[in-house]
Amino acid sequence: MSHKHHHGHRHPPRVRGLVLPWLLLALARGPTHGYQLLEQLVGAGLPVDPGILYRTLRALEEEGTVVSAWDTEGTGPARRIYRLTDHGWELLATWAQYFEDLRGKLGEFLNAYRELADKTG
Amino acid sequence: MSHKHHHGHRHPPRVRGLVLPWLLLALARGPTHGYQLLEQLVGAGLPVDPGILYRTLRALEEEGTVVSAWDTEGTGPARRIYRLTDHGWELLATWAQYFEDLRGKLGEFLNAYRELADKTG
DNA sequence: ACTCATAACTGCTTAAAGCATATAAAAGTG
DNA sequence: CACTTTTATATGCTTTAAGCAGTTATGAGT
Numbered sequence: 243m244s245h246k247h248h249h250g251h252r253h254p255p256r257v258r259g260l261v262l263p264w265l266l267l268a269l270a271r272g273p274t275h276g277y278q279l280l281e282q283l284v285g286a287g288l289p290v291d292p293g294i295l296y297r298t299l300r301a302l303e304e305e306g307t308v309v310s311a312w313d314t315e316g317t318g319p320a321r322r323i324y325r326l327t328d329h330g331w332e333l334l335a336t337w338a339q340y341f342e343d344l345r346g347k348l349g350e351f352l353n354a355y356r357e358l359a360d361k362t363g
Numbered sequence: 364m365s366h367k368h369h370h371g372h373r374h375p376p377r378v379r380g381l382v383l384p385w386l387l388l389a390l391a392r393g394p395t396h397g398y399q400l401l402e403q404l405v406g407a408g409l410p411v412d413p414g415i416l417y418r419t420l421r422a423l424e425e426e427g428t429v430v431s432a433w434d435t436e437g438t439g440p441a442r443r444i445y446r447l448t449d450h451g452w453e454l455l456a457t458w459a460q461y462f463e464d465l466r467g468k469l470g471e472f473l474n475a476y477r478e479l480a481d482k483t484g
Numbered sequence: 485a486c487t488c489a490t491a492a493c494t495g496c497t498t499a500a501a502g503c504a505t506a507t508a509a510a511a512g513t514g
Numbered sequence: 515c516a517c518t519t520t521t522a523t524a525t526g527c528t529t530t531a532a533g534c535a536g537t538t539a540t541g542a543g544t
Contacts, residue, residue, distance in 0.1 A: 253426075253454065255461035257380035258500070258531050267472060270479045277491050287468065294532055296493060305374075319491040319540045331483075333374065338476045340376035345469045347408065348462050351388060355459045358391045362452075379500055379531070398522050415501055417524060440509045440522040 261290050261298055263337040266326065269308060270334055275321035299324055307333055382411050382419055384458040387447065390429060391455055396442035420445055428454055 261283075268274070268282050276296050283290045299322075302308045307330040313321045326334070382404075389395070389403050397417050404411045420443075423429045428451040434442045447455070 253383065255384070255454075255458045257378045257465065259378035259380075261531075262374065263376070264472070267476060267479075270476070270483075275491075276493095280491095286471075291533065292491090293493075293495095293534080293536095296491095298531085300493090317541065318489080319538095321491065333376075334476065335480070337376045338473060338480075341469050341472055344378065345466055345473070348466045348469070350407075351385070351462055352459060352466070355388060355391070355455065358388075359456070359459075362391075382500080396522075397524095401522095412502065413522090414503080414505095414524075414526095417522095419500085421524090438510060439520080440507095442522065 260288060261294060262302070263334070263341070264288050264290075265295070265298060265302070266307070266330060266334040266337060269324055269326045269330065273323050273325035275313065275323050277321070279324075302330070305329075381409065382415060383423070384455070384462070385409050385411075386416070386419060386423070387428070387451060387455040387458060390445055390447045390451065394444050394446035396434065396444050398442070400445075423451070426450075 264283055264286065265279060268279050268286075274282075276292075276299055279299075280290065280292060280295055283295075299308065299310070303310055303324070306327055308324045309327055310322045310324045313323045385404055385407065386400060389400050389407075395403075397413075397420055400420075401411065401413060401416055404416075420429065420431070424431055424445070427448055429445045429447055431443045431445045434444045
């Protein structure tokens with residue numbers, strides 16, 4: 243019966259809250275639709291669930307961070323094209339600032355860790 | 364009447380999931396108790412709510428990442444001293460690896476953003 | 485006719501955090 | 515001594531980002 247130790251240690255190391263800023267960055271390159279964003283983010287090594295993506299886009303629109311319009315030209319199902327507003331650009335800028343700070347903190351973390359791992363391990 | 368624009372644009376730029384790894388790092392420096400960890404994290408520029416901290420520590424213990432023991436010596440209320448287990452060290456190592464990756468991604472983000480911000484204004 | 489790629493969206497659940505509050509021991513202060 | 519503050523741990527309720535599964539629909543390929 244293989245004494246499976248019940249400690250549930252899940253915790254696949256991962257932080258949350260990255261989808262939104264990455265969406266903003268992707269949209270900063272130019273207006274596009276959800277499905278394309280989905281592929282872009284996967285390509286950038288940030289796989290994201292479609293449900294999350296579409297819901298996030300709609301939430302962003304409610305806040306005035308993006309605006310959308312249907313595109314019925316072309317083939318296949320209609321696409322909803324999203325575009326960054328001025329407020330969206332401002333928000334992206336604050337994210338960039340925050341990320342600079344976070345990058346610094348991660349550096350400190352890693353330095354401290356390496357020092358400890360050397361000493362201890 | 365101050366036409367308070369109803370776009371709720373909250374989103375104080377912040378990622379989630381950092382408390383746990385920073386706790387692991389702090390504990391890697393040596394066994395200590397929650398209140399001290401609280402002050403350490405605030406000192407490291409990572410302000411954390413006491414409720415979150417204590418609950419996280421208990422969750423970590425349930426998983427076998429840390430172990431605790433009451434310290435009734437000394438003055439003031441009793442302290443629960445936490446110590447990293449071997450599994451805790453392993454978990455910290457995987458976080459460090461993840462953070463290296465994340466740091467790289469943040470760098471890419473910032474480079475891409477600066478390029479766009481230059482071009483666009 | 486059938487399947488597949490494209491495209492958008494909903495429902496239910498979990499995980500980490502935010503915020504407020506409770507409890508209690510000891511130290512400091514008028 | 516009564517009162518407040520500091521140290522220390524903990525719970526309850528809510529929100530938010532995400533995980534996971536599924537639905538609807540258009541058009542192209544076979």
